[in-house]
Amino acid sequence: MRYRTVLTATALLALMVASALLMPADMSDASSQEWIAEENNGMTVVYDGGDRLTVRLDTDPGIDMYHVYINGKDLSAQGKEAMVNMGSPLDNTGKYLIVVHGAGISASCSLRFATMYSIVAASAPVAGGTVTGAGSYPAGATVTLTASPAEGYAFSGWLSGSTVVSTQPSYSFNATVDAEYTASWASVPSETEPAVVDITGDTDTFVMPTVEDKPVVINMAEEISVRVEGASDLAGKSIVSKVEEVQVTAEVEGNAKAYEFTFTADEQPYNGKMLVTLPYTPEEKKEPAVYWQNGSDLVRMKVVSHTDSSVTFETEHNSTYIVVAEPVKESESYTVAYIALAVFGILDVAILAIAIRGTRKA
Known part of the structure; x- marks a missing residue:
């Protein structure tokens, strides 16, 4: 029994060590983080990791070769859209300035690895109007939600859960968490x-x-x-x-x-x-x-x-x-019955009076 206990403990320790070795070092939600290009001036950059990135110029440079600088490192590119070999992946803790220089070319943008937040906007009721501004935003970015009423409806306010965050159709805030907002509508009352x-x-x-x-x-x-x-x-x-x-x-x-x-x-x-x-x-x-x-x-x-x-x-x-x-209730039933009898009684008297008057004329 003692041997079996020691063997079980040893096996458990081995399993824990193996799990630690096989477990990825970064357990963060990769879907909530991505590389984003900002401050675009005449160009944009697409980068998904790895040792290559794509440079996209807004206009065709019209020359065979130009220089791409990544935080000062000089690389070469060719054409309106070019894939640049950096030699090694970018560090996701840094921010990179991408600059393009050449004959008649001057473009730049910045590149960073950012946490992205999902901003959802809805209408209640759905027929009340439309909302814009929802999407995926990097941490700290300014989000502006706008509500536009449909015919016959008026905007009442923006809700986050059960909290009123704004009574104005346009609502701006910084993206710090995943969030859902609801535009509340009411029908426009007539007179x-x-x-x-x-x-x-x-x-x-x-x-x-x-x-x-x-x-x-x-x-x-x-x-x-x-x-x-x-x-x-x-x-x-x-x-x-x-x-x-x-x-x-x-x-x-x-x-x-x-x-x-x-x-x-x-x-x-x-x-x-x-x-x-x-x-x-x-x-x-x-x-x-x-x-x-x-x-x-x-x-x-x-x-x-x-x-x-x-x-x-x-x-x-x-x-x-x-x-x-x-x-x-019986009392109510009797009251209704008495009223009915009284009405019929009055009608009978009226009919009898008309009949007597007609007989006298004859």
């Missing part, structure tokens, strides 16, 4: 209609548009939306608006569904007036009811309207809401 923000895609975050004395409707999914009445107070803020179906934990009669409603502005719960629309399945001789689950208590909410597939209620809370179909 009578509210502004509409569509977040039915993959996001639940947007920048509240600037509107004056108008509500904003946020469409989150089919039959799920929220109408914010005091939207002007939230202009330019990062809004998170989402509804998630959760398990019904309260005791309610009927086929109930529970929804967790969240609406925050700059990560703070919003407590203004909102009209929330949630899915609803109608049942015969029943009406929709919505309850706010306040701990162990259920508080009935004011239902504003309903359709065959949704119910809209008024609230000022981020909370769990239960939607259920309840039987129409």
Whole structure:
């Protein structure tokens, strides 16, 4: 048993040594680093490593031979595009000045090995407009993203995750990390209609548009939306608006569904007036009811309207809401019946009076 243990330890040590010898010295992500040519003046350089680089002049020199200087080292080249043999690879820790001299030729550029960052830009909703400026940038380079609205939409702001980084269509910054930005759009409201923000895609975050004395409707999914009445107070803020179906934990009669409603502005719960629309399945001789689950208590909410597939209620809370179909109350049924009888009674009296008047004339 002792011999077997020593043998196993020896084998493990040998495996570790072999792994160290076979492992590349540089484990950095090569795809995020590359040689880049900058400060191009009449030429550019293409270099992917190795002992050769390609010089591309903007114009044909018209001579057989000219000089290429790489940090002062004189090499020869020929033609508008030439491959130059340097004799050995360039050191990726240095910066190189490439200069071309010859009869009537004066061109230069710099070459360095740089960490590259991916900058991604998207639109929410996609139909809201177009964005430009995304791409791969060397560390420290200035990036400018520009948002251009489509017809019927207005730009609200640039988002990085759930943070509003700018409310201007043109946003500039230095590339220091891989990053994703989203241009947030809202429909342009008419004189009578509210502004509409569509977040039915993959996001639940947007920048509240600037509107004056108008509500904003946020469409989150089919039959799920929220109408914010005091939207002007939230202009330019990062809004998170989402509804998630959760398990019904309260005791309610009927086929109930529970929804967790969240609406925050700059990560703070919003407590203004909102009209929330949630899915609803109608049942015969029943009406929709919505309850706010306040701990162990259920508080009935004011239902504003309903359709065959949704119910809209008024609230000022981020909370769990239960939607259920309840039987129409008897008192309400009797009231409807009494009104109907009264109407029919009045009609009967009117018809009888007309008949008597006609008999007297005869």
